[in-house]
Amino acid sequence: MRSAASVICSLGHVATTAELRLHGVSPGAVRGALADGAVTRAMRGVYVCAHADPDQRTATAARCRITCLSALRRAGVWAGLDRSLHLQLPPHAHGDRPSSDRNGRPIHYHWALPRFPDPRERSWLVSPMEAVYQAIRCLDEENAIACLESAVHERLLTVDEVRRVCARAPARLERGIRELEFTAGSxxxxxxxxxxxxxxxxxxxxxxxxxxxxxxxxxxxxxxxxxxxxxxxxxxxxxxxxxxxxxxxxxxxxxxxxxxxxxxxxxxxxxxxxxxxxxxxxxxxxxxxxxxxxxxxxxx
Ligand SMILES: [Zn+2]
Ligand SMILES: [Zn+2]
Incomplete structure (x- = not known):
């Protein structure tokens, strides 16, 4: 049986109790991993291994998922110049949340139900299509178009997936979308x-x-x-x-x-x-x- 820490690692260094169960990790194995320090509890029902980065820890503590520009930057996709942390949470989630992370970086919240859930999403990260869907709303026109082309170049999305996201893009991007060309290297x-x-x-x-x-x-x-x-x-x-x-x-x-x-x-x-x-x-x-x-x- 795989250890709790190795399952958490394979899920991107953050996992919920439900995900651990799904991968065959028993509550006893989680307690053991907590006791020997291989795993820590980020909040109730969410565990992280030692590799979890500050963005993952901030997102988890705020009961959010990393989305939009922050999710794209993790995949090496063009995300413009805005370096704030973009987090997504359900529209009616309540509770207080910080306006900046520990390093003083602003947090931009997206209160939205995911429109493009797929098996690639995680408890701490939205799906690639969802990230791009949100990002083209946060970016100006030229950065949004660069983001769409870059998502294909970096193999985050297929051309077909980009077209599905574009079908729900804001009207201000219509002309730019007509000019899309999937040749760009960056x-x-x-x-x-x-x-x-x-x-x-x-x-x-x-x-x-x-x-x-x-x-x-x-x-x-x-x-x-x-x-x-x-x-x-x-x-x-x-x-x-x-x-x-x-x-x-x-x-x-x-x-x-x-x-x-x-x-x-x-x-x-x-x-x-x-x-x-x-x-x-x-x-x-x-x-x-x-x-x-x-x-x-x-x-x-
Ligand atoms: Zn790990
Ligand atoms: Zn955003």
């Missing part, structure tokens, strides 16, 4: 692709280039944009990234690499730089193919 790539297209540029995503591999975004067929997602930072990527840039330039295309902060906190400057590089590259391309028509005020 939420940031979705955001850059959409911003540039809305600014009138032709942008193709995930172009296969011989000798280079996939390019994130190709702007006006002459500038390759790579968006460094948060998880790609680090010295192990440094050489590979420089190698790629060199090969791209070797093909006669300009290569630009954008960081998270350049896109999310300094877009105005970043956009002007992209615009300048694209304009120059188009001019150069036109010159090479002899199609350039110079106006009197164009610099030579």
């Amino acid at each position: 939420g940031m790539e979705t955001i850059v692709r959409r911003r540039l297209r809305h600014a009138g540029y032709t942008v193709v995503a995930q172009v296969q280039v011989a000798g280079v591999g996939d390019e994130d975004l190709l702007v006006e067929d002459c500038v390759a944009l790579e968006t460094d997602g948060e998880k790609w930072h680090g010295p192990d990527r440094f050489h590979a990234d420089r190698d790629r840039d060199l090969k791209t330039e070797g093909l006669g295309r300009r290569a630009l690499r954008l960081t998270h902060d350049q896109v999310m906190y300094d877009w105005e400057t970043t956009f002007l730089s992209i615009k300048r590089v694209v304009d120059d590259a188009k001019r150069e391309q036109a010159r090479r193919f002899g199609r350039v028509i110079l106006r009197a005020d164009d610099p030579l």
Whole structure:
């Protein structure tokens, strides 16, 4: 028979009495695990092992489930910039609940019955579809669309599941949902692709280039944009990234690499730089193919 602690671990480090029973753990085995310190009682009828993280402990103590942006971030899905803890509880749950966690991080409560229950949900975590359903209500349009594409890329949802969530999306997301494209390698790539297209540029995503591999975004067929997602930072990527840039330039295309902060906190400057590089590259391309028509005020 598996120990109480190992069953709790397999359920994500938090389990209810009912879940433990279902997995064949007797009340005596739970008492034994409590006595030897392998397991602690978070509240009546809920047990945690030593691996439970602060969010799980806060959610459990508040008799809630982790949902929305907080659930997505745990799965590596794009969740925008809001770092508060999002918890879900039934609409008529009563009792006092804290407005922030132990570290002073605000808690955002969702008073709602789950609309998409499925076997992947836990006593402490909503189902993946429920998390996305809530998140696209908490996020602005561009982050909501990035979240939907990222949920597929990170394999949290299938395209079909995204379509089911979208069928119940708020009206303000209609246009963005029509523009969904499941090519993006990261939420940031979705955001850059959409911003540039809305600014009138032709942008193709995930172009296969011989000798280079996939390019994130190709702007006006002459500038390759790579968006460094948060998880790609680090010295192990440094050489590979420089190698790629060199090969791209070797093909006669300009290569630009954008960081998270350049896109999310300094877009105005970043956009002007992209615009300048694209304009120059188009001019150069036109010159090479002899199609350039110079106006009197164009610099030579
Ligand atoms: Zn554990
Ligand atoms: Zn939320």
